[in-house]
Amino acid sequence: MLELRDIRKSFGRVEALRGVSLTLERGEVHAVMGDNGAGKSTLLKIAAGVIKPDHGEISVEGKTVELGSPIDARVMGIETVYQDLALADHRSCVANVYVGREVRRAGVLGRLGILDRGTMRERTRAAFEQLAVPVADVSRPVRQLSGGQRQGVAIARAAIWAKTTVLLDEPTAALGVRQREAVDDLIKSLRGRGYGVLLISHDVPQVLAIADRVTVLRLGQNAGTRDAQDVDATWVVTAMVGGSL
Amino acid sequence: MRRAPSSGVFWIFVVLIVLVAAFAAILPADTFVTTFNAQTVAGDASTLLVLAAGATLVIVSGGLDLSIGSVMTFSAVASALAMKEAVGASADHELTAALVGLGVGIGGGAAWGAVNGWLIAYARLPPFVVTLGSLGAALGAARLLSGGSNVSGTPPRIQDEVGLATVLGVPVPFVIAVVVVLACGLLLARTRFGEHNYLIGSNEEAARRGGIAIARHLFGLYVLSGALAGCAGLLEVSRFAVASVSTGHTTELIAALAAVVIGGASLTGGVGLMSATVVGVFIPVILANGLLIGGVERFWQDVVVGVILVAAVGFDQWRRAREAGEG
Numbered sequence: 256m257l258e259l260r261d262i263r264k265s266f267g268r269v270e271a272l273r274g275v276s277l278t279l280e281r282g283e284v285h286a287v288m289g290d291n292g293a294g295k296s297t298l299l300k301i302a303a304g305v306i307k308p309d310h311g312e313i314s315v316e317g318k319t320v321e322l323g324s325p326i327d328a329r330v331m332g333i334e335t336v337y338q339d340l341a342l343a344d345h346r347s348c349v350a351n352v353y354v355g356r357e358v359r360r361a362g363v364l365g366r367l368g369i370l371d372r373g374t375m376r377e378r379t380r381a382a383f384e385q386l387a388v389p390v391a392d393v394s395r396p397v398r399q400l401s402g403g404q405r406q407g408v409a410i411a412r413a414a415i416w417a418k419t420t421v422l423l424d425e426p427t428a429a430l431g432v433r434q435r436e437a438v439d440d441l442i443k444s445l446r447g448r449g450y451g452v453l454l455i456s457h458d459v460p461q462v463l464a465i466a467d468r469v470t471v472l473r474l475g476q477n478a479g480t481r482d483a484q485d486v487d488a489t490w491v492v493t494a495m496v497g498g499s500l
Numbered sequence: 501m502r503r504a505p506s507s508g509v510f511w512i513f514v515v516l517i518v519l520v521a522a523f524a525a526i527l528p529a530d531t532f533v534t535t536f537n538a539q540t541v542a543g544d545a546s547t548l549l550v551l552a553a554g555a556t557l558v559i560v561s562g563g564l565d566l567s568i569g570s571v572m573t574f575s576a577v578a579s580a581l582a583m584k585e586a587v588g589a590s591a592d593h594e595l596t597a598a599l600v601g602l603g604v605g606i607g608g609g610a611a612w613g614a615v616n617g618w619l620i621a622y623a624r625l626p627p628f629v630v631t632l633g634s635l636g637a638a639l640g641a642a643r644l645l646s647g648g649s650n651v652s653g654t655p656p657r658i659q660d661e662v663g664l665a666t667v668l669g670v671p672v673p674f675v676i677a678v679v680v681v682l683a684c685g686l687l688l689a690r691t692r693f694g695e696h697n698y699l700i701g702s703n704e705e706a707a708r709r710g711g712i713a714i715a716r717h718l719f720g721l722y723v724l725s726g727a728l729a730g731c732a733g734l735l736e737v738s739r740f741a742v743a744s745v746s747t748g749h750t751t752e753l754i755a756a757l758a759a760v761v762i763g764g765a766s767l768t769g770g771v772g773l774m775s776a777t778v779v780g781v782f783i784p785v786i787l788a789n790g791l792l793i794g795g796v797e798r799f800w801q802d803v804v805v806g807v808i809l810v811a812a813v814g815f816d817q818w819r820r821a822r823e824a825g826e827g
Contacts, residue, residue: 343702345770354710368691
């Protein structure tokens, strides 16, 4: 459904990606792993439309697309959860879910820009309930939430707007054990709802527990893609550091 | 326990009441608590309310507009000159003159706002630097226009029917200011523009990734701030029938910023309520009024307002640091 073919990207003289190909199907969690500098974040940013590749093709549902900006990616149904979450701390969960896509009232009031906060609040509440996001009061400012709850808000936002694909950049890097489990459950529920999830992660046990396929990047190249059930931590680590497989 | 922002408004209101009660107790009976003085306070508050409404919008976005006092001066001078020109010899042209003055005053303010907005939004220069530059430039331009002296001789009916007129005992400039502030409050609290303003102030990168056109928003915001400063200039001309170029309204600038910060808006953006600013405006206004009636020399006002601004920012920082510590 989402396909990246022979993606290359250099920053100055540093070759971050040297011809990486990867596919993501519906209802699949595809984990991309790799050491620091392996190119996994660059790959995610290319799929998210933040960075343009120097070379290579991206196709969505079989059609080649040009992702010139994050907005282009969104139009293609691709939503991204960045590592920094991109949440406005002072604003409510509702406001964060609807950033740039606010619902206005019907009629003249709407044309004057008046917001329909009731509808936005109800839809957010319903979506949080469906996805089991552990936030009871969606009107609370995001800065009052725990790290896991914040991650939940960011992932739920992506799920609410995504049509096909959710890209996750290190979603559990900063979380404690219990919060990590809640986020893992959220990722599984995205898969259950038919999204393709591209998961950038360092966390080998997490990846083996929830991913369907694992791709390991090393020095900007694909060091192997496997079904997660066919591999173990040793294989992943070996592929990451470049030992013989 | 976290305080809701509205309880912040409550506490400022309490401070205001205490201030009023103190002056009422100290000052001679028939000076402070009189209808006439209430009208004076309302009149004095009117220009400041309009300036502070714009400053609230700008500060919530994480920006700053230091030019509003000078732009107010520029608009007052430009509109006064335009009205004198338009009215000519005949008194029949007073309505035309008033409309010309309105257009020139608000348009002139918006034009300065457009310069600020373009430099901040598109050239990505820091608001502090841009508006400090236009603070100087707009005052210079006002003095060039007027030849360095105050502009008087505006159509007298404007002062009679607007500046000094009352509706049910309420000064017309105050009524105008209330309407402007209500509109700005609705804009901030209820519209997409207002929500974008908060989002940009809270996390500009998040707003950008959410698809908000940041540059376009900021440009419009500074144009609005300039237009509001122009409106404040018009209110001043209507009240005093003279456009003064002597001070550049530095005291008004500082008082407006103080009002916004007293109202609990954060200079780092993302936080602020129009209702709180309104209460905040009356603290410097009442203080100045009470001190004046008490016979304190006028220049102490400037000192007091400056101290209030710094104290309010200091208090705000201390409170935020404490909240961050708790969180």
